[in-house]
Amino acid sequence: MRFVLFLSLLIFAFTSPAQAHPGDQHGEAMPPWQKASSWPDRIVVTLADQPQNRFSVTWRTDATVSETIAQIAVATEDARFDLAAETMSARTEPLNPALPELQGTVYQEPMNAGIEAAHFHSVTFTDLEPDTVYAYRVRGARGAWSEWFQTRTAAETGPVKFIYVGDAQNGVMSHWSRLIRASYAAVPDADFILHAGDLVNRASRDFEWAEWFKAVSHIHGMIPALPVAGNHEYARLGLSPNQTDRILSIFWRPQFTLPIEGELPADLHEVVYDMRYSQDLHIFILSTQNSDIQTQADWLNKQLAASDATWKVVSMHHPIFSSGRGRDSADRRAVLLPVLERHAVDLVLQGHDHTYARGAIGQTPERLGWRDAGGQVQTMFVNSVSGPKQYEFQETGWDMYEKDGVELARRAENTPFYQIITVDGDTLHYEARTVLDQLYDDFEMRKSGGVKQITRGATSTMEERSYQNTGDYPGVNDLK
Ligand SMILES: [Fe+2]
Numbered sequence: 001m002r003f004v005l006f007l008s009l010l011i012f013a014f015t016s017p018a019q020a021h022p023g024d025q026h027g028e029a030m031p032p033w034q035k036a037s038s039w040p041d042r043i044v045v046t047l048a049d050q051p052q053n054r055f056s057v058t059w060r061t062d063a064t065v066s067e068t069i070a071q072i073a074v075a076t077e078d079a080r081f082d083l084a085a086e087t088m089s090a091r092t093e094p095l096n097p098a099l100p101e102l103q104g105t106v107y108q109e110p111m112n113a114g115i116e117a118a119h120f121h122s123v124t125f126t127d128l129e130p131d132t133v134y135a136y137r138v139r140g141a142r143g144a145w146s147e148w149f150q151t152r153t154a155a156e157t158g159p160v161k162f163i164y165v166g167d168a169q170n171g172v173m174s175h176w177s178r179l180i181r182a183s184y185a186a187v188p189d190a191d192f193i194l195h196a197g198d199l200v201n202r203a204s205r206d207f208e209w210a211e212w213f214k215a216v217s218h219i220h221g222m223i224p225a226l227p228v229a230g231n232h233e234y235a236r237l238g239l240s241p242n243q244t245d246r247i248l249s250i251f252w253r254p255q256f257t258l259p260i261e262g263e264l265p266a267d268l269h270e271v272v273y274d275m276r277y278s279q280d281l282h283i284f285i286l287s288t289q290n291s292d293i294q295t296q297a298d299w300l301n302k303q304l305a306a307s308d309a310t311w312k313v314v315s316m317h318h319p320i321f322s323s324g325r326g327r328d329s330a331d332r333r334a335v336l337l338p339v340l341e342r343h344a345v346d347l348v349l350q351g352h353d354h355t356y357a358r359g360a361i362g363q364t365p366e367r368l369g370w371r372d373a374g375g376q377v378q379t380m381f382v383n384s385v386s387g388p389k390q391y392e393f394q395e396t397g398w399d400m401y402e403k404d405g406v407e408l409a410r411r412a413e414n415t416p417f418y419q420i421i422t423v424d425g426d427t428l429h430y431e432a433r434t435v436l437d438q439l440y441d442d443f444e445m446r447k448s449g450g451v452k453q454i455t456r457g458a459t460s461t462m463e464e465r466s467y468q469n470t471g472d473y474p475g476v477n478d479l480k
Contacts, residue, residue, distance in 0.1 A: 034210035036062040036118040038141035042213040043149070044220040046227075046257050047192065051154035051277055052130035055224060056257035058122040061140040067092055068139045070123040075135040075150050082135070082148065090121040090138070093254045097206045100237065100250040109238040109250070111205045120254035131155035149221040154191065157279045159424040162226075163190045164315070165386035166351035166417070167198035169232060171479035173211035175388040176416075182435045183418035184219045190420075191277065193223055196351040196384070197230025197288075197317030203249035204235060227256055229271040230317035230351060231289040246289070264299060265292065272296055274303050280423050282309035286316040286336075293335045300336075304343035310447065311423045314340060315349040319383045321401050323411065324353030324391040328400075337404065340379055344452070346428060346445065347421070348381045354391040356412035356432065356465075357383040358441055359398055360454075361405050377445060377454050381406065382419070384432065389476045390414050392467065410441040410458055412465040414473050427455075438462060 033041070042060040057070060073085040097112035121138065128134060135148040154160075163183050168176040183193070200208035213220075234246035248271065258270040271287035284303060286296050304312060318329045320337055340348060341361070360380045390413060394400065398408040415434060422429045426448055432441040444456040467473060 030114075030207075031210065031214075033214050034115075034207055036060055036116065038062055038064055039144045040121075040138045040140045040146045042209070042255060043138060043146055043218075044213070044216075044256065045149075045151050045222065045224040047154075047224045047259075047275055047277075048124050048257070049259055049276075051224075051275065052156055053128050053153065054124055054126045055128070055151060055153065056122055056124040057136060057138055058120060058255055058257045059138045059140075059146070060255065061119050061121065061144075063094065063117045063119050065092075065119055065121070065140050065144075068121055068141075070121075070125075070136060070138045072125050072134055072136040074129075075133040085135075088123045088125065090123050093120045093122075094118075095120055095250060095254045097204070097250065100204070102237075102247065102250070107237040109204055111202060111207075111238060115206045122257045124257065128153050131158075146221070147218075149218070151222055151224070152191070154277050159422060160191050160278050160281045161187065161189065161420065161422045162192050162194060163187055163223075164194040164196060164349045164382075164384070164419040164421060166196050166384035167230065167232075167354060167389065168195070168212065168215075168387040169198040169201050169230075170387050170389045170476040172200060172208060172387065173215050174479055176386060177215035179386050179416045179418060179435050180215055180219065182437065183420075183433075184223070186418075186433065186437050187420055190223055192226050193220070194226045194283070194315055194349060195228060196315050196349055197228040198232040198351055198387075199227060199230070200249075201232055202235060203233050203246075204237060204251065206251070209249075209251050209255065225256070226275060226283065226285065226315075227252075227258070228285050228315050228317055228351075229287045229289060233271075234289045261299065265295065268292065268296065272299065274307075276307070276309060278309075280310040280425065282307045282312050284312070284314045286314065288316045288318040288329070288332055293332055297335045297339050301339045301342070304339070304345065310426065311347070311428055312343065312345050313347045313349060313421075314345050317350065318352050319350040319357075319381070320348060321357070321359070321381055321383075321398055321404070321406050322353055323355040323357035323383045323393055323398075325394055327353055327391075327394075333404075344378050346380065346452070347430070348379060349419075350381070350383050351385065353383045354385045354387075354389050355383060355393050356385065356410070356415060356417055356441070357381075357393070357398070357408060358410045358432070358443075359406055359408040362407060377452055380430075380443070380445065382430075382432075384417050384419060386416050386418060388416065388479065390473055409443070410460075410464070412440065413467050414470040415440070415465045440465075 096117035
């Protein structure tokens with residue numbers, strides 16, 4: 001009898017409908033990690049200018065926390081390194097995801113119905129020493145502290161290693177988490193992680209950002225994030241009849257503290273920026289969903305001309321050379337490619353096409369020569385994807401771009417990747433790896449005597465992955 005009672009309780013527990021949440025389109029319960037509390041969550045380190053001396057941290061609480069603080073100390077080996085901590089007041093910015101206010105107008109976002117207003121807090125730690133490990137923690141309500149996170153400031157010189165991933169976008173918690181965690185397990189000492197756009201699928205949906213932060217968990221509490229805005233970071237808000245243009249996610253600026261390029265129009269702030277990480281490496285981030293490509297191209301042209309970094313890397317979401325079947329961004333290419341070519345940008349890191357493609361504009365008469373050691377190269381282009389949404393590759397590969405002189409070196413379908421990029425003096429090393437840490441693609445580029453050469457390339461012996469020789473791909477609509 002007792003057993004029957006227990007059994008029926010058990011059956012009840014597993015069959016009673018979960019509390020439906022109006023903010024979730026699947027009618028499922030809101031996970032506890034989505035809801036803001038008086039404790040800090042969604043903690044992310046980002047880089048301000050001068051990453052040798054500064055970094056920013058942004059975090060979220062519920063709206064009861066209207067002012068708060070953060071602490072920082074040099075991370076020593078002492079058990080109580082924290083005794084030397086300094087305290088800083090945080091900036092606090094309110095955001096009501098269900099009723100966001102933009103430029104004085106309150107909108108309704110039904111995807112976030114029932115989600116309570118939150119506060120986003122941020123600090124920028126300044127006057128730090130280069131190449132030094134700091135421990136910091138952030139607070140919500142009084143006594144509600146995060147753990148101490150360790151972050152290393154950039155070095156002025158020496159090797160820099162970073163991770164680059166393409167679109168996460170779908171199944172961010174269920175599927176993308178294994179990729180991003182595999183990348184962190186493989187490269188726990190990465191200096192930063194570059195996310196090349198489409199971090200989520202629906203720009204202003206709180207649930208998807210909750211998934212993104214849950215998937216990265218403590219990774220971005222330690223390793224700075226360099227986020228690029230993709231087309232899916234831009235959307236019309238739910239009920240906004242007067243709104244014709246897509247707008248940047250309501251979460252983007254509150255939750256990422258990013259550099260503001262004062263000379264650019266306000267709508268490009270915190271989505272178009274550059275990061276001079278070290279003497280060797282300068283990264284430039286564009287926002288290609290924003291229609292003002294010409295302004296970005298002019299800005300990029302000026303910044304590239306002024307930079308004396310050894311290695312110049314540009315990241316944008318829409319690829320210059322498309323690899324997804326039936327896709328092309330001819331208008332953007334017409335404006336941006338001449339700038340990339342004029343300054344012989346070394347590496348262009350992109351997403352959007354949900355396929356893997358790597359290839360270069362080379363300078364050898366025998367175009368394929370660059371693939372092997374000795375081939376001169378002008379600019380290397382990569383399209384990659386880190387999430388489960390996968391497209392088919394262009395029927396003709398990159399033959400459609402023959403007139404642009406670009407040659408495809410490696411391609412893949414049906415495979416999420418992460419990339420590890422290391423610059424060390426006159427050498428840039430690149431690897432694309434699978435979620436099982438298998439090397440799928442690599443190259444080494446070296447500059448000497450005014451010549452830029454591929455000194456090693458495509459050494460992986462993994463067979464090229466396509467829909468013909470990999471598992472079934474039924475799409476991502478069934479992902480939970
Ligand atoms: Fe995209």
